[in-house]
Amino acid sequence: MRHIAVIGSGPAGYYTAEACQKEFGDAVRVDILDKLPVPYGLIRTGVAPDHQSIKGVSRRYETTALTDNVRFVGNVSVGKDVSVDELRGLYDAVVLATGAPLDRPLEIPGADLPGVVGSAAFVGWYNGHPDFTGLAPALGGTGAVVIGNGNVAIDVARILAKTPAEFEGTDIVGYALSELAESKVDTVTLLGRRGPHQVAMTAKELSELGHLARAQPIVDIADLPPVETDAPLDISHRKALSHLREFAAAPRASDKPFRIVFDFFAMPIAIEGDGRAERVIVERTALDETGHAAGTGETYAIPASLVVSCIGYRTPPIEGIPYDEAAGRFANDEGRILPGLYAVGWARRGPTGTIGTNRPDGFSVVEKIASDLRDGSDKAGRPGLDSLLASRGVEVVTFRDWQKIEAAENAAARSGAPREKFTSIEALLAARES
Template sequence: MRHIAVIGSGPAGYYTAEACQKQFGEECRVDILDRLPVPFGLIRSGVAPDHQSIKGVSRRYEKVALTDSVRFVGNVTIGADVSVEELRGLYDAVVLATGAPNDRPLDVPGAALPGVVGSAAFVGWYNGHPDFADLAPPLDGPGAVVIGNGNVALDVARILAKDESEFEGADIVAHALAELRGSGIETITILGRRGPHQIAMTPKELGELGELARAAPIVDSADLPPPDADAALDPGQRKSVGHLRAFAAGGADASKPIRIVFDFFAQPVAIEGEDRAERVLVERTRLDASGRAQGTGETYAIPASLVVSCIGYRTPPIEGVPYDDRAGRFANDEGRVLPGLYAVGWARRGPTGTIGTNRPDGFAIAEKIAADMPGDSGKPGRPGLDSLLAERGVDLVTFRDWQKIDTAEIAAARAGAPREKFTTIERMLDARTS
């Protein structure tokens, strides 16, 4: 029997568990540990609440979780309740599938001012993550700036711009919906250091901006390359740029009270304000021969009481685990970190790829575990962990417990919503017995 511990219950964690099942059959036991009492990681707290079809992938993970060989162990904090070193002593293999939940720092003067938040915090706020439920972002001013040219920036802009009726069927939490209802934001500016051909925005997400009830996307046609230059792009990117061209051709719809302005070739150099963010100082850029953005020295200010930085994520370091500070992930050689210790998903490669990218990643790690550990080591695995956690008084949460939490959240849903997420760990734990 091989005993495998996976730290993190997001897509990378469950795909790894599925891969280990197929690699070892009945001769393995996989424990998936998570700090929260609820599983599925960014599927629950990172995917936009109005993208329910994407969240449906969790049904696949549920099938894995309900097998005899896989167990969810929630409400267990690595470092506080059990260390990685202790897990390595208990299990044949330990797989770090912690993702990259921390924001990459915005390194400009004024980034610490109230009103400046990272996308992990802002997305966590409207998705009901316990760490960010009390964020209370300032929505009272007329201007918001979103820094970044990827899909997360689009998610943030779209959520800020939507009318309440457009959240029908979404699992946005009630406190965020209430605060958005009273928002005074009229202009959302999306800043990108480079141009339309360098965006990391997919066609579906861009197209959604053109369908909003009360917001119009605005692109300056002068920022767009000549149309024949699009031929060099891959089909998906070409379609995305096509949306930008359509936005530019359509101009601003004066009947819509909110504007979403794409400001290309623009980089933030400072955030200014007395006691809170009031404006973003922006420098105009140009692309050099290698395609990198270079400042031109021309600056201007954009009024903004809310600034959301969507410039990337980092994996938080864990004591005793080699870390690549520059890349913001665990140091590894194709997934191998130390003997018996592996990394998968964003914890291995950094925040790149889609949810589905984690599946082949998980299968590759399962093959490495099989190659490194061909036989039974005799380690205690699951019984050893249970004994250790019981000694320390840890109130672990099983997948059956999660199903009770799930049922309670569904029962608490407002009309038209699939669920009302509990935003505190205490409420989650209470739902097991309510």
């Protein structure tokens, strides 16, 4: 029997468990640990609430979770309730699937002012992550600046721009829906250091901006390169460019008072304000022959009471585990960190790729685990973990418990919504008894 612990119950964690089943058959026991009492990681707390079809992938993970040889061990904090070294002593292999839940720091003056938040915090706030329920984003001013040109930046802008009616059928949490309904923001400026040819936004995300009830995306036609220069781009990037060109060509709609402004070749250099964010100081950039954006010396100010930094994520380091500071992930050789210790998903490669990218990644790491394991095992595995956690009074949440929580959230849903998430650890634990 092989005993494998996976730390993190997001896509990378469940794809790794699925790969273990395919590799070892019935001769494996996989325990998936998570510090939250609920599974699925960013599927629950990272994917935008108006993207319900993407969240549907959780049903695949549920199929894996309900098998006899995979177990969800929720409400267990690795590093606090049990250490990685203790898990390495109990299991044949330990796989870090912790993702990259921390924001990369915005290293400009004023980044610590009230009103400036990272995308992990802002996305966690509107998705009901227990760590961010008290965020209280600054929605009292008319201007917001979103720093970044990726899909997360688009998500943030779209959520800020939607009317309450446009959230029907979503699982945005009730407190966020209420605060957004009272928001005074009417202009969101998306800052990108480089130009349209360098955006990381996908065509699908961009297309959604063209169908908002009260908001119009604004692109300066002068920022767009000649159409013929699109030819070397891959087809998905060309489709994204086509949407930007459509936005630039569209006349200003009188019935859409909310603006989503794409400000390309724009680099934030400071955030200013009297005790809180009031404006972002931006320097105009130009691209050199290598595509690097350099400041031109021309600066201007954009009014903003809310600044959301969407410049990337990093994996939280764990004491004693080799860490690559520059890449913001665990130091590893194609998934191997130390004997018996592996990394998968964003914890292995950094925050790149889609949800589906984690599946081949999980299978690749499990192949390495299989080649590294000795015949036979004398590790205690699951019984050893249970005994250790019980001795420390840790209240473990099982997948069956999660199903009770899920049923209670579904029952509490407002009209038209799939669920109303419980947003505190206490409420989540209490829901098991409902």
